[in-house]
Amino acid sequence: MSLLYRLGRPTVQAVNALRPRCASTVLRDCSRRSVVDSRKTLVTATQRVQAAATAQETPIEASGFEESLVKRDGRPIYLDVQATAPMDPRVIDAMLPYMTQFYGNPHSRTHQYGWESEAGVEKGRQQVADLIGADPKEIIFTSGATESNNMSVKGVARFYKSKKNHIITTQTEHKCVLDSCRVLQEEGFDVTYLPVKENGLIDLQTLEEAIRPETALVSIMTVNNEIGVIQPIAEIGKICRAKKVFFHTDAAQAVGKIPLDVNAMNVDLMSISGHKIYGPKGIGALYVRRRPRVRLEPIMSGGGQERGLRSGTVPTPLVVGLGAACAIAKEEMNYDAARIRALSDRLINGITSQIEHVVRNGDPDASYPGCVNLSFAYVEGESLLMALKEIALSSGSACTSASLEPSYVLRALGADDDMAHSSIRFGIGRFTTEAEVDFVVDRVVKHVGRLREMSPLWEMVQEGIDLKSIQWAQH
Amino acid sequence: MLALSSNHRAITMSFISVTSKSLASMTVCRTFLRSLTSASSPASPTKRQIISLYRDLIRSSRVFASHNYRDYIHRRAQDAFRKNATETDPKRIQALYERGKRDLEVARRQGWLNAQFRADKSVVDR
Numbered sequence: 105m106s107l108l109y110r111l112g113r114p115t116v117q118a119v120n121a122l123r124p125r126c127a128s129t130v131l132r133d134c135s136r137r138s139v140v141d142s143r144k145t146l147v148t149a150t151q152r153v154q155a156a157a158t159a160q161e162t163p164i165e166a167s168g169f170e171e172s173l174v175k176r177d178g179r180p181i182y183l184d185v186q187a188t189a190p191m192d193p194r195v196i197d198a199m200l201p202y203m204t205q206f207y208g209n210p211h212s213r214t215h216q217y218g219w220e221s222e223a224g225v226e227k228g229r230q231q232v233a234d235l236i237g238a239d240p241k242e243i244i245f246t247s248g249a250t251e252s253n254n255m256s257v258k259g260v261a262r263f264y265k266s267k268k269n270h271i272i273t274t275q276t277e278h279k280c281v282l283d284s285c286r287v288l289q290e291e292g293f294d295v296t297y298l299p300v301k302e303n304g305l306i307d308l309q310t311l312e313e314a315i316r317p318e319t320a321l322v323s324i325m326t327v328n329n330e331i332g333v334i335q336p337i338a339e340i341g342k343i344c345r346a347k348k349v350f351f352h353t354d355a356a357q358a359v360g361k362i363p364l365d366v367n368a369m370n371v372d373l374m375s376i377s378g379h380k381i382y383g384p385k386g387i388g389a390l391y392v393r394r395r396p397r398v399r400l401e402p403i404m405s406g407g408g409q410e411r412g413l414r415s416g417t418v419p420t421p422l423v424v425g426l427g428a429a430c431a432i433a434k435e436e437m438n439y440d441a442a443r444i445r446a447l448s449d450r451l452i453n454g455i456t457s458q459i460e461h462v463v464r465n466g467d468p469d470a471s472y473p474g475c476v477n478l479s480f481a482y483v484e485g486e487s488l489l490m491a492l493k494e495i496a497l498s499s500g501s502a503c504t505s506a507s508l509e510p511s512y513v514l515r516a517l518g519a520d521d522d523m524a525h526s527s528i529r530f531g532i533g534r535f536t537t538e539a540e541v542d543f544v545v546d547r548v549v550k551h552v553g554r555l556r557e558m559s560p561l562w563e564m565v566q567e568g569i570d571l572k573s574i575q576w577a578q579h
Numbered sequence: 580m581l582a583l584s585s586n587h588r589a590i591t592m593s594f595i596s597v598t599s600k601s602l603a604s605m606t607v608c609r610t611f612l613r614s615l616t617s618a619s620s621p622a623s624p625t626k627r628q629i630i631s632l633y634r635d636l637i638r639s640s641r642v643f644a645s646h647n648y649r650d651y652i653h654r655r656a657q658d659a660f661r662k663n664a665t666e667t668d669p670k671r672i673q674a675l676y677e678r679g680k681r682d683l684e685v686a687r688r689q690g691w692l693n694a695q696f697r698a699d700k701s702v703v704d705r
Binding site for chain 1 (some may be wrong): 646
């Protein structure tokens with residue numbers, strides 16, 4: 105605190121900076137929790153980082169980042185498309201008529217305004233269904249993948265609870281699936297959280313053994329949001345169908361990016377999100393199989409829209425946008441995939457050819473190239489994120505980016521704490537350019553080098569000391 | 580004064596990039612043209628119409644304030660014309676032309692809209 109005052113007159117900004125956590129406290133916090141128990145050694149490193157952070161006389165905003173510094177240099181490059189993607193101009197163009205002229209309630213059956221909107225909604229439903237090989241009648245519009253996941257996990261479990269009381273999921277699922285399972289556990293359900301292998305994929309044998317006669321649902325995500333691994337959905341679907349267990353997959357990160365077919369893959373429920381496929385936020389869909397019929401207990405009660413599974417007026421512009429996004433994704437899938445693969449290779453090769461001790465988390469082959477999760481050994485992830493202020497990145501899921509805990513997904517992979525702490529997710533999308541990737545490679549190489557330069561751990565590694573062999577003093 | 584001169588340089592830079600872009604577009608058009616000479620039917624659009632569609636699409640991309648969209652539309656138009664440069668079926672050419680015209684309308688509208696809500700320039704866009 106006194107440090108900040110010493111920098112100059114206690115202006116409004118300086119006083120404001122005292123209220124929220126300033127950059128140096130954040131840094132101190134994360135290094136305290138991280139790497140190893142080597143508090144003694146790390147304090148030196150922290151002091152050096154602190155000195156560097158306070159050297160510049162810039163006010164520090166509530167976010168803990170020096171926002172004015174970022175603003176001066178221009179808008180950061182957006183490399184966080186797993187959190188949300190920019191909307192495609194074609195999607196906005198499809199939506200605008202329904203936000204200006206065609207504002208009717210799609211459930212109004214008595215006038216033209218209602219019919220126009222209904223036509224838009226049904227076209228959107230058809231477009232979503234076409235993308236995943238489903239029938240339009242099997243598509244339920246929701247507010248997003250979180251709601252779709254909640255609906256399927258809780259809905260199926262509760263509907264069949266008189267006969268079945270067991271759910272299977274994985275340790276690397278999205279928080280909304282895991283949390284829904286926790287709620288069910290409190291309601292008396294038994295939940296198996298399958299472990300994943302070191303590459304992030306589940307073991308099919310383990311899954312098969314975990315299925316019991318009283319298992320109601322298996323819920324396994326298609327593409328992981330943090331490490332991008334693609335689970336063997338078709339094989340899982342086959343096992344579930346053979347054992348007569350419903351299979352739900354959270355495909356928010358997969359739909360429109362990799363080819364999916366609910367019938368070929370024996371998927372019974374599939375969650376879809378609008379804003380991950382360059383569509384609008386606040387809309388998603390749930391595919392619910394009709395034959396053999398999957399029954400759910402609805403979470404929302406009301407007017408009985410969406411086959412009674414999700415009451416509430418369907419938001420026409422958002423549905424039209426989701427439909428357009430799906431149609432574009434279907435048409436552009438090959439083009440986008442080739443481009444994202446090339447950019448992804450450019451990024452990975454650019455970084456790994458210039459810096460050592462970089463680990464790619466998750467299976468390199470069975471993964472979506474647009475999600476690259478790298479761990480930079482001997483570098484603290486949060487410090488690197490702050491150094492890379494010209495790039496909008498995240499260390500993992502946006503839902504947990506406020507906490508400094510290492511990602512539970514990386515922990516489930518068996519990653520050491522220090523490696524889980526030093527991970528950064530690079531999200532490449534439809535609108536990412538070569539110039540951006542080159543810029544990112546340049547900055548990452550520069551800052552990883554700089555941060556390692558001031559790390560005593562890195563010094564020891566350079567001297568050939570095996571860090572694992574060191575007995576750190578206990579405090 | 581300093582700001583003025585740096586601004587001046589930015590303008591010159593953008594002019595250079597425009598010229599290089601239009602040069603690239605000319606090459607694409609020429610390949611497309613060569614393929615078209617063999618297939619001409621009353622339903623097909625004329626060479627002039629196709630060149631003008633291509634030019635309009637490239638021009639429409641420049642209106643976007645966000646460089647990501649600008650680059651995407653430029654690149655997407657170029658790749659689409661390149662991919663279909665060998666197309667000989669007049670019906671298909673007609674369909675592609677109609678499609679391109681619809682996309683041009685979208686690009687023009689959305690470019691205008693995008694330019695209405697400008698944000699700071701990206702760190703790579705200067």
